[in-house]
Amino acid sequence: MKKFLVLLMVIGLVASCGKSEEGEETAAEHDHAAEVAEQTSEPHQGIPDKSVSGYEAAAEAVIRPSFDKKGEVTSKQVAPGEMFDLYVIAEYNDAFSMSGAEYKLTIPEGINVLGATYMDSVNITLGKFDVDISLAFPTCIPGPGDWMAKYICRVEDDFKGGTIETHRGDNLNFIGFVICDHLRTEIAAAGGTAELGRK
Numbered sequence: 001m002k003k004f005l006v007l008l009m010v011i012g013l014v015a016s017c018g019k020s021e022e023g024e025e026t027a028a029e030h031d032h033a034a035e036v037a038e039q040t041s042e043p044h045q046g047i048p049d050k051s052v053s054g055y056e057a058a059a060e061a062v063i064r065p066s067f068d069k070k071g072e073v074t075s076k077q078v079a080p081g082e083m084f085d086l087y088v089i090a091e092y093n094d095a096f097s098m099s100g101a102e103y104k105l106t107i108p109e110g111i112n113v114l115g116a117t118y119m120d121s122v123n124i125t126l127g128k129f130d131v132d133i134s135l136a137f138p139t140c141i142p143g144p145g146d147w148m149a150k151y152i153c154r155v156e157d158d159f160k161g162g163t164i165e166t167h168r169g170d171n172l173n174f175i176g177f178v179i180c181d182h183l184r185t186e187i188a189a190a191g192g193t194a195e196l197g198r199k
Contacts, residue, residue: 056187061092061177063103064192065164069147074192078155079199083114086151088166092177092189094143100178101148102134103189104169108162108196112154119148132169140180161198167191 067073071089078084090101124136135148168175176189
């Protein structure tokens with residue numbers, strides 16, 4: 001995660017060169033996020049860490065799979081040979097904005113991922129989606145979030161159905177976001193699932 005943070009810090013420095021007003025806005029965003037975090041005392045049930053920071057409780061962040069850009073379709077029936085799109089959705093409290101994300105995507109056997117595209121706000125990707133992938137955003141993405149990645153998938157003959165899941169990556173043991181503040185604060189997120197059945 002240290003390499004990811006260093007990368008985000010470098011991107012942040014480049015983006016902020018010559019924009020002192022933007023720095024003031026970022027500090028204001030951080031103060032507002034801190035205020036929201038202090039007002040929320042109950043932890044989000046799905047956050048995987050043993051202890052939950054005020055930011056995590058306030059952000060109620062989730063990274064989850066869906067079969068549409070809006071995150072409304074979480075179950076689908078498919079047949080061998082069929083192609084379909086799988087989205088990774090970012091969700092969090094609209095008091096926050098994010099500058100990066102990290103997750104792992106697990107896909108059942110018999111589903112072949114042919115390629116991926118990312119929303120315009122993603123300018124750097126590191127790693128592999130099925131091991132540990134990090135995304136960096138050149139501009140802050142405000143809440144309540146958006147889709148981050150679209151995977152183009154094909155159903156193979158041996159597919160029997162299964163669950164698609166987002167969770168902590170293998171390398172850095174983290175799923176979550178980096179807040180758009182001057183500290184580049186990390187917050188853990190809950191993962192999610194989507195069900196895929198065979199026709």
